[in-house]
Amino acid sequence: MSRVKVARKSTRIDMTAMSDVTVLLLTFFMLTSTFVKKEPVQVTTPGSVSEIKIPEVNILQILIDPKGKVFMSLDKQADMEQTLTSVGNDYGVTFTPEEIQKFKIQKTFGTPIKNMKGYLAMKSEEQDKVLKDLGIPCDSVDNQFKDWVKNARATNPDLRIAIKADQNTPYSVIKSVMNSLQDLRENKYNLITSLKNEEAK
Amino acid sequence: MAEVQNNEGGGKKKGGSKQKKISVFVDFTPMVDMNMLLITFFMLCTSLSKPQTMEINMPSNDKNITEEQQSAVKASQAITLLLGGDDKVYYYLGQADYKNSNSLTETSYKAAGIRALLLMRNSEAVEKVKALKQQKLNLKISEEDYTKQVSEIKNGKKTPVVIIKAADEATYKNLIDALDEMQICNIGKYVIDKITEGDKLLLKNKKDNGGLSQNVAK
Numbered sequence: 091m092s093r094v095k096v097a098r099k100s101t102r103i104d105m106t107a108m109s110d111v112t113v114l115l116l117t118f119f120m121l122t123s124t125f126v127k128k129e130p131v132q133v134t135t136p137g138s139v140s141e142i143k144i145p146e147v148n149i150l151q152i153l154i155d156p157k158g159k160v161f162m163s164l165d166k167q168a169d170m171e172q173t174l175t176s177v178g179n180d181y182g183v184t185f186t187p188e189e190i191q192k193f194k195i196q197k198t199f200g201t202p203i204k205n206m207k208g209y210l211a212m213k214s215e216e217q218d219k220v221l222k223d224l225g226i227p228c229d230s231v232d233n234q235f236k237d238w239v240k241n242a243r244a245t246n247p248d249l250r251i252a253i254k255a256d257q258n259t260p261y262s263v264i265k266s267v268m269n270s271l272q273d274l275r276e277n278k279y280n281l282i283t284s285l286k287n288e289e290a291k
Numbered sequence: 292m293a294e295v296q297n298n299e300g301g302g303k304k305k306g307g308s309k310q311k312k313i314s315v316f317v318d319f320t321p322m323v324d325m326n327m328l329l330i331t332f333f334m335l336c337t338s339l340s341k342p343q344t345m346e347i348n349m350p351s352n353d354k355n356i357t358e359e360q361q362s363a364v365k366a367s368q369a370i371t372l373l374l375g376g377d378d379k380v381y382y383y384l385g386q387a388d389y390k391n392s393n394s395l396t397e398t399s400y401k402a403a404g405i406r407a408l409l410l411m412r413n414s415e416a417v418e419k420v421k422a423l424k425q426q427k428l429n430l431k432i433s434e435e436d437y438t439k440q441v442s443e444i445k446n447g448k449k450t451p452v453v454i455i456k457a458a459d460e461a462t463y464k465n466l467i468d469a470l471d472e473m474q475i476c477n478i479g480k481y482v483i484d485k486i487t488e489g490d491k492l493l494l495k496n497k498k499d500n501g502g503l504s505q506n507v508a509k
Binding site for chain 1: 316317318319320322323326327329330333334336337338339340341342343344345346347348349374457458459460461462463464465466467468470471474475483485
């Protein structure tokens with residue numbers, strides 16, 4: 091009786107080709123994508139047919155959440171430092187070098203200037219929790235937003251202002267932001283939207 | 292697990308040269324694992340699409356501008372859009388008629404709504420832009436010429452002027468939609484203006500089906 095012979099096959103698979111593909115994919119993702127900025131509030135921008143891309147540098151982004159809280163972000167750390175110091179001067183608050191250092195690494199800021207010191211003293215996890223309930227005051231009684239924009243503009247004259255607001259934000263909030271900008275003679279700015287395909291028929 | 296297999300002569304060569312046949316096999320499996328992890332990381336933490344933007348120029352708030360510097364709009368060319376709450380949009384042509392509740396017409400953000408109206412009002416410019424676009428597609432004119440001529444057409448004398456006034460109840464999306472229509476309908480002259488008491492009255496009047504104007508008439 092002869093035994094059935096099971097052919098012994100090597101189970102080794104050559105992964106070289108697979109590795110090539112993954113490296114290619116990795117390169118593609120690294121080159122084409124941009125990192126998601128950490129934002130204190132989730133914002134859904136309305137769709138539009140506009141196809142202008144936003145420039146990457148020298149952007150002053152104004153983030154407005156559906157409840158009307160206003161946050162700001164600057165893309166250059168040097169500008170952040172300068173702006174904080176000059177806004178602090180306007181309101182008679184001086185910041186220590188450690189506080190400035192902590193402020194510089196913030197992605198988005200939006201704290202009333204009175205709370206700024208206390209906010210900067212917190213740990214970063216606590217800051218994340220607190221920030222979404224704060225926001226820069228922007229009404230006729232206490233318009234700190236205007237001072238932030240004014241000082242940011244003074245720091246970097248090439249700044250472009252971009253407004254990123256949620257699609258359900260009531261117009262009254264947008265109006266007060268736009269009015270503050272108009273008062274500062276910032277008449278040209280961008281509105282951030284997401285892509286929507288529609289053509290005139 | 293890179294390994295070098297050392298197969299000593301399988302007896303093919305009889306004596307003589309003692310060259311050894313070395314097969315090099317590098318196992319890439321861990322490398323693939325790592326790459327996959329990195330790809331997953333990049334896919335989760337980055338965004339591919341850059342946000343789009345819309346550029347707008349707002350009128351200056353400067354109070355020193357004299358009446359002459361402000362460009363008056365001919366009533367026959369003006370269309371005023373009133374953005375109300377609940378995704379409703381109203382328009383009136385020319386000057387507002389506060390006595391007649393029917394002067395305000397309700398329309399919608401859909402293609403059959405304001406877009407149809409604006410396209411009809413702006414048909415001349417729309418046709419011209421369409422012809423230009425075709426020329427650009429056929430590579431008859433350059434991109435620069437195209438943008439230049441389009442802006443010329445858009446700012447032509449006979450094109451309508453749209454005044455957008457948003458009520459406090461309107462949302463940001465409504466505003467963007469309205470601005471979008473300006474772009475789709477090739478309207479070069481539009482402005483976002485503050486809503487006046489009169490416009491608020493008109494909206495209110497429309498809501499109670501002309502109850503207010505009837506009261507005034509009494």
